[in-house]
Amino acid sequence: MNETIAVIGGGPAGLMAAEVLSGAGRTVTVYERMPSLGRKFLMAGRGGLNLTHSEDFRAFVGRYGPAAEHLRRRLEAFTPADLTAWAEGLGQPTFVGSSGRVFPRTLKASPLLRAWLARLDRQGVTFRTRMDWRGWNAAGELVFAGGETARPDVTILALGGASWAKLGSDGAWAQTLAEEGVALAPFEPANGGFTVDWSPMFRERFAGQPLKAIALSHGRRTLRGEAVVAAYGIEGGAVYALSADLRAAIAQAGSATVEIDLRPGLTREQLAARLDRPRGGQSTATFLRKAAKLSPLEIGLLREAHGVALPADLAAAIKRVPIRLTGTQGLARAISTAGGVRFDAVDENLMLKARPGVYVAGEMLDWEAPTGGYLLQACFATGAAAARAILARQPGGE
Numbered sequence: 001m002n003e004t005i006a007v008i009g010g011g012p013a014g015l016m017a018a019e020v021l022s023g024a025g026r027t028v029t030v031y032e033r034m035p036s037l038g039r040k041f042l043m044a045g046r047g048g049l050n051l052t053h054s055e056d057f058r059a060f061v062g063r064y065g066p067a068a069e070h071l072r073r074r075l076e077a078f079t080p081a082d083l084t085a086w087a088e089g090l091g092q093p094t095f096v097g098s099s100g101r102v103f104p105r106t107l108k109a110s111p112l113l114r115a116w117l118a119r120l121d122r123q124g125v126t127f128r129t130r131m132d133w134r135g136w137n138a139a140g141e142l143v144f145a146g147g148e149t150a151r152p153d154v155t156i157l158a159l160g161g162a163s164w165a166k167l168g169s170d171g172a173w174a175q176t177l178a179e180e181g182v183a184l185a186p187f188e189p190a191n192g193g194f195t196v197d198w199s200p201m202f203r204e205r206f207a208g209q210p211l212k213a214i215a216l217s218h219g220r221r222t223l224r225g226e227a228v229v230a231a232y233g234i235e236g237g238a239v240y241a242l243s244a245d246l247r248a249a250i251a252q253a254g255s256a257t258v259e260i261d262l263r264p265g266l267t268r269e270q271l272a273a274r275l276d277r278p279r280g281g282q283s284t285a286t287f288l289r290k291a292a293k294l295s296p297l298e299i300g301l302l303r304e305a306h307g308v309a310l311p312a313d314l315a316a317a318i319k320r321v322p323i324r325l326t327g328t329q330g331l332a333r334a335i336s337t338a339g340g341v342r343f344d345a346v347d348e349n350l351m352l353k354a355r356p357g358v359y360v361a362g363e364m365l366d367w368e369a370p371t372g373g374y375l376l377q378a379c380f381a382t383g384a385a386a387a388r389a390i391l392a393r394q395p396g397g398e
């Protein structure tokens with residue numbers, strides 16, 4: 001039996017579902033509201049396209065926090081190694097960066113997307129762009145803006161999160177699904193920056209500059225990585241990795257303090273030994289630059305946090321720079337979205353309990369993870385999982 005399958009949303013999750021289904025001979029139409037497919041995927045390519053991560057699988061799954069248990073099976077069925085092999089199969093060799101992150105050698109999404117769409121085309125997938133899905137009518141048909149309807153046998157929703165709305169995913173589907181009785185967790189920005197009340201001078205001089213090889217602590221968690229000073233506050237990998245905890249702390253207390261260790265590779269004693277030398281006539285800034293190799297940004301940050309007249313124990317001050325975060329940057333520029341369709345609203349096959357025959361995949365599900373390739377990996381894995389579940393329920397399927 002050849003049922004017709006609609007995939008709504010032409011991002012990584014939807015396209016992977018379309019690949020698995022069309023590869024098994026199913027008739028698939030991808031509906032996408034934008035004039036072209038994979039716009040957020042292409043945007044991810046601007047940062048080098050971190051496809052996945054090479055760390056130990058147990059640690060990998062742990063990155064999904066409370067959602068790890070829901071995603072484990074899907075990730076086992078479509079592993080980081082599978083994703084790497086898939087990219088290579090599309091003619092895009094990959095490499096593992098020093099942090100363990102996996103990238104295509106081109107560091108771009110466009111050649112991969114081009115090869116992928118060509119494969120889907122060869123597998124007979126129909127693409128319908130500028131098709132903005134609005135929900136279902138009383139007859140159970142899919143309804144698109146402008147009034148066109150479709151009556152597939154099965155539907156996969158892969159509509160993305162709610163950040164970077166101009167790329168197509170604006171989260172408008174949440175209202176539609178809520179009206180259908182689907183349980184949703186509220187959207188929140190994930191992997192986004194936090195506001196800091198920088199002094200005007202610091203902001204003007206240092207916005208846009210990176211703090212490299214730092215350690216960032218909040219509560220009992222400490223992470224090494226990079227952060228970037230932004231005009232509004234602070235962003236970057238190490239900040240994103242703590243973002244779920246920081247968001248919760250700010251929601252509860254109105255602010256949260258992170259501590260930056262500017263020299264995590266040195267103990268306080270080692271640093272103190274380097275600073276234990278005569279200053280001569282050097283200004284504090286020159287002394288710090290020479291004795292501890294601090295950059296102008298790092299010296300500026302010390303003064304932002306500890307006051308212009310720095311404390312006598314400079315080593316301790318460098319090892320612990322407290323920065324008060326006063327708010328969370330909005331969804332608009334967050335890299336991903338927390339919240340969405342709750343896992344108790346879908347069955348073990350990712351099918352909506354409130355709408356049998358409708359499956360959900362990708363970022364629209366309620367999980368979050370730090371940057372590092374975990375986002376795309378879970379989108380691909382859940383897209384593949386929904387598709388395989390559809391194949392499995394048919395006689396002659398997988």
Ligand SMILES: Cc1cc2nc3c(=O)[nH]c(=O)nc-3n(C[C@H](O)[C@H](O)[C@H](O)COP(=O)(O)OP(=O)(O)OC[C@H]3O[C@@H](n4cnc5c(N)ncnc54)[C@H](O)[C@@H]3O)c2cc1C
Binds near residue numbers: 012033050134335
């Ligand atoms: C700047 C940036 C950099 C990133 N870098 C990385 C990275 O390096 N590594 C990584 O793992 N992740 C990265 N991500 C995250 C990653 O791109 C997303 O998690 C991923 O694209 C989500 O895939 P998806 O298929 O679930 O949703 P999306 O990619 O958002 O695709 C959903 C599609 O559905 C369409 N759609 C939405 N509503 C409708 C509707 N009503 N009707 C029809 N179509 C609709 C949208 O237009 C969109 O094309 C980055 C994100 C951003 C913004």
